[in-house]
Structure formats: structure tokens, C-alpha cells
Amino acid sequence: MENVQRHGYDVVVIGAGGAGLRAAIEARLAGARTAIISKSLFGKAHTVMAEGGAAAAMGNVNSNDSWQVHFRDTMRGGKFLNNVRMAQLHAQEAPERIWELESYGALFDRTPDGKISQRNFGGHEYPRLAHVGDRTGLELIRTLQQKIVSLQQEDFAGSGSYDSRLRVFDETTITDLLVTDGAVAGAFGYVRQTGELIRFEAPAVVLATGGIGRSYRVTSNSWEYTGDGHALALRAGGQLINMEFLQFHPTGMVWPPSVRGILVTESVRGDGGVLTNSEGRRFMFDYIPEVFRDYYAQAPEEADRWYTDPDNHGRPPELLPRDEVARAINAEVKAGRGTPAGGVYLDVSSRLSAEVIRRKLPSMYHQFRELADVDITKQPMEVGPTCHYVMGGVEVDAETTATASVFGLFAAGEVTGGMHGANRLGGNSLSDLLVFGKRAGEHAAAHAAAAARSPVADADLATAAETALVPLERSGGENPYALQQELQSVMGNLVGIIRRGSELAEALEKLAELRERVAKVGAPGGRAYNPAWHLALDLRHMLVVSECTARAALQREESRGGHTREDFPAMNPAWRQVNLVCSVPGDHAEVRVTRQPVPAMPPDLAALFQPDELAKYLTPEELKDPTDAH
Amino acid sequence: MHTRTFQIWRGDVHDGGLADYQVEVNEGEVVLDVIHRLQATQAPDLACRWNCKAGKCGSCSVEINGRPRLACMTRMSTFEPDATVTVTPLRSFPVIRDLVTDVSYNYTKARETPAFAPPPELAPGQYRMQQRDVQRSQEFRKCIECFLCQTVCHVVRDHDENKPAFAGPRLFIRAAELSMHPLDDRTDRAAHAAREQGIGYCNITKCCTEVCPEHIRITDNAIIPMKERVADRRYDPLVWLGRRILRRDQMVEQYVSSTAATPTGSGHWTPAPLAGAFEQALEVPPPQAAPVGPDGKLPLSETLLDRAGAASPFGDDVSFPVPAEDLRYVHPDSV
Ligand SMILES: Cc1cc2nc3c(=O)[nH]c(=O)nc-3n(C[C@H](O)[C@H](O)[C@H](O)COP(=O)(O)OP(=O)(O)OC[C@H]3O[C@@H](n4cnc5c(N)ncnc54)[C@H](O)[C@@H]3O)c2cc1C
Ligand code: SF4
Ligand code: SF4
Numbered sequence: 018m019e020n021v022q023r024h025g026y027d028v029v030v031i032g033a034g035g036a037g038l039r040a041a042i043e044a045r046l047a048g049a050r051t052a053i054i055s056k057s058l059f060g061k062a063h064t065v066m067a068e069g070g071a072a073a074a075m076g077n078v079n080s081n082d083s084w085q086v087h088f089r090d091t092m093r094g095g096k097f098l099n100n101v102r103m104a105q106l107h108a109q110e111a112p113e114r115i116w117e118l119e120s121y122g123a124l125f126d127r128t129p130d131g132k133i134s135q136r137n138f139g140g141h142e143y144p145r146l147a148h149v150g151d152r153t154g155l156e157l158i159r160t161l162q163q164k165i166v167s168l169q170q171e172d173f174a175g176s177g178s179y180d181s182r183l184r185v186f187d188e189t190t191i192t193d194l195l196v197t198d199g200a201v202a203g204a205f206g207y208v209r210q211t212g213e214l215i216r217f218e219a220p221a222v223v224l225a226t227g228g229i230g231r232s233y234r235v236t237s238n239s240w241e242y243t244g245d246g247h248a249l250a251l252r253a254g255g256q257l258i259n260m261e262f263l264q265f266h267p268t269g270m271v272w273p274p275s276v277r278g279i280l281v282t283e284s285v286r287g288d289g290g291v292l293t294n295s296e297g298r299r300f301m302f303d304y305i306p307e308v309f310r311d312y313y314a315q316a317p318e319e320a321d322r323w324y325t326d327p328d329n330h331g332r333p334p335e336l337l338p339r340d341e342v343a344r345a346i347n348a349e350v351k352a353g354r355g356t357p358a359g360g361v362y363l364d365v366s367s368r369l370s371a372e373v374i375r376r377k378l379p380s381m382y383h384q385f386r387e388l389a390d391v392d393i394t395k396q397p398m399e400v401g402p403t404c405h406y407v408m409g410g411v412e413v414d415a416e417t418t419a420t421a422s423v424f425g426l427f428a429a430g431e432v433t434g435g436m437h438g439a440n441r442l443g444g445n446s447l448s449d450l451l452v453f454g455k456r457a458g459e460h461a462a463a464h465a466a467a468a469a470r471s472p473v474a475d476a477d478l479a480t481a482a483e484t485a486l487v488p489l490e491r492s493g494g495e496n497p498y499a500l501q502q503e504l505q506s507v508m509g510n511l512v513g514i515i516r517r518g519s520e521l522a523e524a525l526e527k528l529a530e531l532r533e534r535v536a537k538v539g540a541p542g543g544r545a546y547n548p549a550w551h552l553a554l555d556l557r558h559m560l561v562v563s564e565c566t567a568r569a570a571l572q573r574e575e576s577r578g579g580h581t582r583e584d585f586p587a588m589n590p591a592w593r594q595v596n597l598v599c600s601v602p603g604d605h606a607e608v609r610v611t612r613q614p615v616p617a618m619p620p621d622l623a624a625l626f627q628p629d630e631l632a633k634y635l636t637p638e639e640l641k642d643p644t645d646a647h
Numbered sequence: 648m649h650t651r652t653f654q655i656w657r658g659d660v661h662d663g664g665l666a667d668y669q670v671e672v673n674e675g676e677v678v679l680d681v682i683h684r685l686q687a688t689q690a691p692d693l694a695c696r697w698n699c700k701a702g703k704c705g706s707c708s709v710e711i712n713g714r715p716r717l718a719c720m721t722r723m724s725t726f727e728p729d730a731t732v733t734v735t736p737l738r739s740f741p742v743i744r745d746l747v748t749d750v751s752y753n754y755t756k757a758r759e760t761p762a763f764a765p766p767p768e769l770a771p772g773q774y775r776m777q778q779r780d781v782q783r784s785q786e787f788r789k790c791i792e793c794f795l796c797q798t799v800c801h802v803v804r805d806h807d808e809n810k811p812a813f814a815g816p817r818l819f820i821r822a823a824e825l826s827m828h829p830l831d832d833r834t835d836r837a838a839h840a841a842r843e844q845g846i847g848y849c850n851i852t853k854c855c856t857e858v859c860p861e862h863i864r865i866t867d868n869a870i871i872p873m874k875e876r877v878a879d880r881r882y883d884p885l886v887w888l889g890r891r892i893l894r895r896d897q898m899v900e901q902y903v904s905s906t907a908a909t910p911t912g913s914g915h916w917t918p919a920p921l922a923g924a925f926e927q928a929l930e931v932p933p934p935q936a937a938p939v940g941p942d943g944k945l946p947l948s949e950t951l952l953d954r955a956g957a958a959s960p961f962g963d964d965v966s967f968p969v970p971a972e973d974l975r976y977v978h979p980d981s982v
């Protein structure tokens with residue numbers, strides 16, 4: 018067989034975004050020899066794109082804030098489908114995780130009394146997002162990256178080698194997990210620069226590979242988002258939950274075409290931007306759902322007063338949770354009140370002075386000017402829904418982030434499911450990465466210290482190597498780029514923001530056809546840095562993950578959060594009790610979807626909500642005694 | 648929609664050259680869109696880094712018509728309608744394949760820059776800083792690590808032999824950022840910049856500032872203040888060579904041999920020996936202290952230049968885009 022580089026570690030973290038880096042830091046601090054693997058260069062992971070901020074109830078701007086309120090907002094946003102324990106831990110631990118970043122060198126924007134400033138964001142009751150202008154994700158990644166460097170410097174001082182206890186394998190892609198008798202033995206992949214094959218052996222593996230957005234054409238996500246971690250977990254015997262829930266960001270750029278999908282951060286709305294249709298109407302007032310009536314302004318005058326006096330006025334409806342805003346825009350465009358490019362207008366220019374816009378939204382201003390020749394201080398933007406975030410993912414234990422079905426497999430970040438329920442609030446992802454990244458690193462290190470190493474089976478290795486190399490050897494195979502485009506149009510047209518049963522069924526047929534064709538994909542060219550080959554291998558992941566989404570979406574006959582069924586437009590409390598679980602039993606089989614009860618909310622947490630609010634989500638039986646639901 | 652001629656450097660360490668493509672271009676597209684179209688239609692294995700396609704990650708750095716730029720932020724509408732667009736890899740780094748180069752030099756230098764030292768007396772959550780005090784460092788933290796400034800800097804562009812002793816503008820702003828951080832516990836940032844990072848080799852041509860896609864004022868806000876901080880401590884008029892800004896063709900080139908410049912045992916970047924290079928290396932000039940005047944300030948400012956931004960590393964008589972037929976791109980055979 019081919020020569021395969023071989024590396025042994027205690028903990029292997031797949032992914033160098035916020036979750037992966039935080040996990041690696043914790044594992045190394047716990048004494049584990051740790052490897053970080055990333056498809057792109059160190060410090061370039063998708064997390065750099067996050068703009069708005071990281072949610073943490075520090076109460077720096079409004080001291081009424083607390084973890085309980087943050088928890089409550091998270092559950093409301095997730096339409097009560099969240100894993101309650103994850104939502105609780107997240108709200109409780111986020112402030113510490115943010116403060117810790119300051120001791121790594123992060124420089125957040127400040128309040129007048131010198132604390133970390135916090136900004137308003139859709140779905141959050143109080144100003145809660147720690148931020149740095151609109152480049153918070155970059156600050157987070159850079160801070161964690163520099164913390165890793167500082168740990169490496171300590172190791173260098175101690176051992177003479179920077180890599181002795183914490184090593185970054187950048188531009189390295191994992192294509193398969195190695196699992197022996199239900200326990201993690203390691204991971205297998207290739208080095209992008211050379212095309213060499215590489216294997217890692219470790220008793221604990223942390224998946225932190227992010228999301229799946231590249232299965233859609235209009236997406237804010239980077240090329241890395243091909244659902245690798247989701248697919249790796251599935252193939253290793255793990256389970257995915259909530260895969261039907263995808264967040265479409267309401268405001269992606271729709272013009273000019275080359276930047277379609279790039280996000281206009283929510284803070285444009287938080288800082289006063291308004292949405293109008295082609296008739297000039299501020300239409301969001303027409304779309305405030307019943308459950309939110311009490312919290313939002315009914316008319317523009319009240320909404321405008323909220324910016325200066327939030328305690329006594331309803332919030333502007335532009336700050337409704339994202340799915341509501343996305344759906345409203347979709348409805349306006351469908352009703353023929355959209356812009357020429359198929360979006361609506363988002364305007365700050367008439368609301369804030371040019372100087373304030375430039376200071377508050379520097380990178381938005383910069384991006385629009387350089388990319389689109391649009392001056393947002395002078396003219397409105399054209400925006401529309403964009404595939405942005407996947408709520409679904411690997412099912413993990415809230416405390417340890419361990420998967421139940423694969424011994425030694427952990428996961429954190431966007432690749433996991435449950436934390437955000439049916440919809441994620443803006444800002445809750447960055448804090449999720451930190452809270453559960455830390456937990457993943459800590460528990461993976463503990464696992465590695467206690468568990469025996471499983472041997473890698475030679476047969477598994479040979480299969481993994483063959484799977485990786487076969488597209489290169491197949492001459493005249495299917496073009497990977499064309500296949501990706503077809504997959505994207507199937508997903509965009511049939512499994513998009515608004516779904517129908519018949520279309521989902523059609524999507525499944527088309528995905529089955531594509532599966533046959535992806536099995537025949539060929540990549541011309543050599544092994545060194547060959548993007549066609551890379552894409553050919555990613556397609557396998559994208560396909561199985563897309564199938565999960567389509568199957569789960571077909572089964573869930575209701576609309577909730579990031580899943581909207583035109584044929585079942587209402588939320589159904591009976592469905593709130595159900596998680597759809599995807600798995601792939603045996604090789605090459607179809608994705609199987611099973612139902613699993615959602616864990617019930619403990620009474621102390623249920624007591625944080627008004628009974629009439631709970632009544633909007635829970636079934637009458639659950640309301641009688643929420644504790645004995647399951 | 649129309650068709651355009653693209654010239655793209657294809658090859659690897661061993662061999663390579665410009666390849667011509669005729670490719671469709673649509674309204675509103677950027678160079679990276681066109682590269683993607685080439686991959687999908689004509690050149691599936693054309694290697695090019697990218698990630699965000701939004702100017703946020705700094706992956707897609709290439710040289711377009713000879714000028715270092717982000718491919719995702721270069722609008723096609725900025726070129727003359729019929730002009731050929733030439734895309735080549737970053738010149739200062741060893742090529743891996745096509746447009747992808749080995750940028751590990753930058754990561755190595757980053758590792759050698761001491762990290763933030765948290766104030767020992769403060770627990771996390773107790774940090775208090777004023778916005779006006781963090782703002783200066785925040786400017787430098789905008790850096791997306793595209794390394795365009797690193798590739799354009801003449802100290803290392805075509806001078807691999809200077810790399811061991813010179814960290815480059817990206818790392819100068821890192822040193823400045825830490826030096827200006829209100830709570831950083833170390834006081835030797837400027838000294839480190841002089842001693843270990845080779846800030847003395849910088850003669851403030853401002854090319855780095857000119858190419859920075861984040862518009863960080865690398866020279867004015869980081870390098871010059873850092874040089875002045877160094878000078879506060881080590882002002883030595885003898886090493887002050889001249890107050891003029893020299894064009895590249897007028898400049899005395901400085902060569903540094905890695906053997907002489909690498910302080911022993913501190914884990915510095917040491918390249919594999921270059922055949923024949925060291926024998927010819929001249930005596931190593933010591934890094935120069937900043938050429939400050941009696942007022943303790945450097946005499947340079949943007950007002951002294953006859954143009955906005957910096958002097959061009961290509962010589963001021965070269966203007967961009969360089970006509971395609973004049974671009975004789977040969978990647979330097981670096982390590
Ligand atoms: C434009 C935009 C704006 C956003 N704004 C916000 C915001 O304001 N607030 C907020 O909270 N959230 C925001 N989000 C969401 C948030 O950025 C992401 O959910 C989060 O960054 C995901 O981080 P992660 O650590 O899970 O994964 P990532 O940062 O995506 O990292 C994934 C890592 O896994 C690696 N990887 C993937 N597959 C493999 C493989 N097969 N082998 C090896 N390595 C692999 C990748 O190279 C990468 O290093 C935003 C997202 C986008 C797109
Ligand atoms: S000013 Fe010129 S010499 Fe100095 S770092 Fe920048 S590019 Fe290099
Ligand atoms: S300072 Fe500017 S040019 Fe240099 S790496 Fe950072 S962003 Fe790029």
C-alpha cells in the first residue's frame with residue numbers, strides 16, 4: 018500500500034475554528050499531547066467571518082441581564098426544541114469564557130466605565146453581544162490562535178520544540194475516522210499541499226468542523242462548509258439530530274451577483290437600519306407573530322423611541338428572530354414588492370449620520386464600498402435570505418460533549434446539534450464555540466488519559482486510502498464542479514427556506530441519482546494541491562448530509578424555527594416533543610431517520626417562563642406537569 | 648457578459664509559466680469569480696487558495712498585473728475593457744503549485760514574537776480599559792494575515808537571505824499592538840522589534856501600507872512609533888545614514904547572512920542552506936537604530952512624498968497594471 022504518514026497523539030481536534038482551537042487549548046492545558054487539523058491555513062477558519070458578536074450575559078450595559086434571561090431568550094429563539102441542559106450551561110458559562118479571552122489578549126470594544134461593551138441583537142432581550150466593531154469572529158480566532166502560539170512558546174522554552182505538545186496540521190483534510198469495535202482509534206486524511214496520505218492515532222477525537230452551507234448556492238459560508246464532520250460522525254456510527262433546521266440569514270447581499278450571499282450583519286438592524294419594500298413601506302410591522310406581540314413595537318414611532326429608551330418601548334420588528342425576518346422578506350418578494358435583484362432594501366443611510374455609520378459598522382462600510390461600489394452612508398442595500406447556519410448536527414452529551422455511540426468521539430461548535438434547537442440566536446454561536454469547545458477539550462483529555470488506545474485495523478486503513486485516491490485514478494469520471502452545482506440547485510430549489518412535501522420527495526429522488534454519479538466522480542491532475550480532487554472527496558460528505566436534511570425535513574410536518582413547510586404552516590406542540598435522529602446503518606445504505614423524545618425541561622427552568630408563554634409551545638398534557646413529559 | 652484573456656501562472660517549484668485562457672466575465676464579478684469559473688470549465692486542477700470570498704480571511708492573496716492583491720476584492724470593472732489580466736503567485740514566498748505559495752515564513756515569525764503577557768494582578772473579568780486606549784491596538788488587530796505587506800516589502804522581496812533577520816511589517820504591527828496594549832505586562836516590545844525582528848532594516852518605503860487591504864497605517868501608526876520607541880533608548884547618530892527617501896534603484900542593498908544574524912539557541916527561522924548564497928553574503932550590517940532628528944521624531948511623513956501612499960517597491964516609474972507583454976514572471980527559486 019501507499020506510504021502513509023503516521024502521527025500519534027492523545028487528543029486529535031479536527032477543525033481550527035473557534036470550537037476546535039478552544040478545545041485544543043483546554044486539552045493541552047490538561048496535559049494531553051494535542052493535534053489540531055484544519056483544511057485551510059491556521060487562523061483562516063470560517064469563524065473569522067462572524068461579525069456581530071458573542072453573546073454572554075455579563076450585564077455590562079444593562080445590569081438586569083443574567084444567565085436566566087439569556088437561557089430564556091435562547092429557548093424562545095430555538096422554539097423550545099433546544100437541549101435544555103446545553104442551553105443552560107451555555108448561558109451560565111459564556112461570561113467566563115469571554116473574560117478569559119481578555120487574558121489571552123483580546124481587545125473588545127469598551128463601555129464608558131471600561132468594561133466590555135455589549136450590543137443589541139435580534140432575539141436578545143438586553144444588549145448582550147461582546148463585540149469588536151463588526152469583526153468579532155476575527156478577534157476570536159486571532160486571540161485563540163495567539164494563545165496557542167503562546168502555549169507553543171512555553172513548550173519551546175521547556176523542550177526546545179514548538180510542536181512538542183500542541184501541533185497544528187494546517188491544510189490537511191480528514192476523510193475518514195478510524196473506529197475499531199465502536200471506539201475511536203484515529204483519523205485518516207491527506208495533506209493538501211502535497212497530496213500525501215496521513216493518519217493520526219489517538220484515543221480521543223474532537224470534531225469541530227463547522228457547518229454544511231456549501232450545499233446551497235446562495236450561502237454566506239466558506240468552501241470549508243461541506244459538512245465533513247457531520248458525515249464523518251455518521252459513517253463512524255454516530256447520530257445527527259435536528260438536521261431539518263437550517264438558518265437562512267435574512268439579510269445577505271443580493272446585488273451585485275458576485276457577492277451574492279455575503280452577509281449584512283444584523284447589527285445594521287440593531288443600530289437602527291430599517292427594511293423597506295419597493296413601495297417604500299416598512300413592512301416588518303405586518304409580520305410580528307402572536308408569540309412576540311408583547312415585546313415588539315406596533316408602529317414606527319414607538320420603535321424609534323426604543324433605541325434611546327428600551328425599557329419603556331417595544332422593540333423595532335426588524336430585530337425579530339432571523340427566521341421571522343427571512344420569511345417576511347421572502348413573502349414580500351413573492352408578492353412582487355421586491356427589488357429588481359429579488360431582495361428588499363435595508364437602509365441605514367437615512368437613519369444615522371455618515372460618521373456614525375462609519376464608526377459603528379466599519380467593515381460593512383468598507384466591504385460594500387470595495388466589493389459593490391455601494392456607499393451605505395448614502396444609499397440603501399439590497400438584501401435577501403442566504404443559507405447561513407445549520408442548527409442540526411452531531412448528538413452529544415451536554416456535560417462532556419461526548420457522542421453516545423462512538424467511544425472517544427467528541428464534538429463541539431456548529432457541527433453539533435441540540436444547543437440551538439430549531440433556530441439559533443445571533444451571537445449564540447461564538448459563545449457556544451467557547452463554552453463547549455472548552456468542555457470538549459477538557460473531557461477529551463480526561464478520556465485520553467483514562468481510556469486504552471484502540472489499534473487501527475489494517476483493513477480500515479486500506480479502505481480509507483483507496484476511497485481517497487480513487488477519484489484521481491478514474492479517467493473520464495464525472496466533473497466534480499458540475500456535480501456540486503447540481504447538488505446546490507437541488508438543495509436550493511427543493512430544500513430551501515420554504516419547503517413542500519412533494520418537493521422534498523423529489524429532492525430525495527434527485528439526491529439518489531446524484532449519489533450514483535458522485536460514486537463515479539473523477540479528478541484530473543496530480544496530487545499536489547489539486548482542488549478538483551479535494552472537491553471530489555468533499556462531495557461524498559455533502560451528499561449524505563444533504564440527504565439527512567431532506568429526509569428529516571420531509572418527516573417533520575410542521576413549521577418551526579429554521580424549518581418552514583408551506584403545507585404545514587403552523588407550529589405543532591406535539592412535534593416539539595420529537596427530535597428526528599439521522600444515522601447510516603451499515604455501509605452504503607440510505608440515511609435512516611428515527612424519532613426520539615426531546616428531554617423535558619426541569620421545573621426550576623420551566624419556572625423562568627410565564628405559564629401563558631409555555632402554553633404557546635407545550636401540549637396541554639405537558640403543561641399539567643411539565644416534569645413527567647419524559 | 649463578455650470574454651476576456653487571462654494569463655495565469657501555472658506550475659510548481661520545478662517548472663512553470665504563464666498560461667493563456669479565454670474566459671467569460673459577467674458584470675459585477677471579481678477576479679476570484681473568474682478563477683472559479685476557470686476551475687469549473689477549463690482548468691479543474693488550477694490551485695488557488697480562498698476561503699471567505701468577502702475580504703475577511705486573507706487567503707486569496709495573489710499578484711494581479713504585478714501588484715499584490717486579494718483576488719476576492721479585485722473587481723473586474725477596475726480593468727480596462729480589453730486588457731489582459733495576469734495573475735501570478737506571491738513573489739516572496741516559495742511556490743507550491745500555481746497560485747498557492749508556502750507562507751510558513753510568516754507563521755514562523757509569528758511564533759518568535761512573544762505573546763501577550765497578562766497582568767498578573769488582574770483576574771479574568773477584572774480588566775478595565777478605555778475605548779480610546781484600546782483603539783490604537785485595535786487598528787492592528789484588524790489584520791487579516793493576508794501577507795500582502797510581507798510579500799511587497801523589498802527587504803525580503805527577492806532577498807531570501809534577509810528572511811532570518813527580518814520579521815516583516817505584519818509582525819511589526821503585532822509588536823506595536825502589544826506595545827500599545829493598555830494592560831500588556833511586558834515592557835520590551837520595542838527592544839524586541841529592534842533586536843529580534845529587524846525593524847532597523849525597514850527604511851519606511853510605505854509599500855506595506857499601500858497594499859494593505861484593511862487600510863492599516865502600518866508605517867505611520869506602527870513602524871514609525873516603534874522605531875521612535877527604540878530610538879528613545881538607543882539613539883545613535885552614527886548609524887544615521889541619510890534623511891532622504893531613496894528610490895529602490897538608488898538604494899544601497901543590505902544583505903544579511905542567516906548564519907551571522909541568527910542569535911544562537913533562540914529558535915529562529917533558519918532556512919535550509921542555499922547553495923552558493925552564503926559565500927557571497929556580505930558582512931552583516933547591524934540593524935540600524937531609527938534615524939530620528941533632535942526632536943526624537945523621524946523626519947518622514949506622508950507630506951514629504953509627492954504622491955499619496957508609499958513609494959513603489961517596483962520603482963516609481965512603474966505604473967499598474969503592467970502591460971501583459973512586459974510581465975516576464977519567473978518565480979524566484981527560493982527554498
Ligand atoms: C458571515 C457569518 C457571520 C456570522 N456572524 C456570527 C456572529 O456575529 N455571532 C455568532 O455567534 N456567530 C456568527 N456566525 C456563525 C459562526 O461564525 C459559526 O457558527 C462558527 O464560527 C462556527 O465555528 P466552528 O468552530 O464550529 O467551525 P469553523 O470556524 O467553521 O471551523 C471549522 C474548521 O474545521 C476545519 N475542517 C472542516 N472539515 C475538515 C476536515 N474534513 N478535515 C480537517 N479539518 C476540517 C476547517 O478547516 C476549519 O478549520 C456567523 C457566520 C457567518 C457565515
Ligand atoms: S515600510 Fe517598506 S521597508 Fe518598511 S516594512 Fe513596509 S514595505 Fe518593508
Ligand atoms: S497588515 Fe494588512 S497587508 Fe499586512 S497581513 Fe495584515 S491585513 Fe495583510
Ligand code: FES
Binds near residue numbers: 699701707719
Ligand atoms: S477569500 Fe477570504 S480574503 Fe479573499
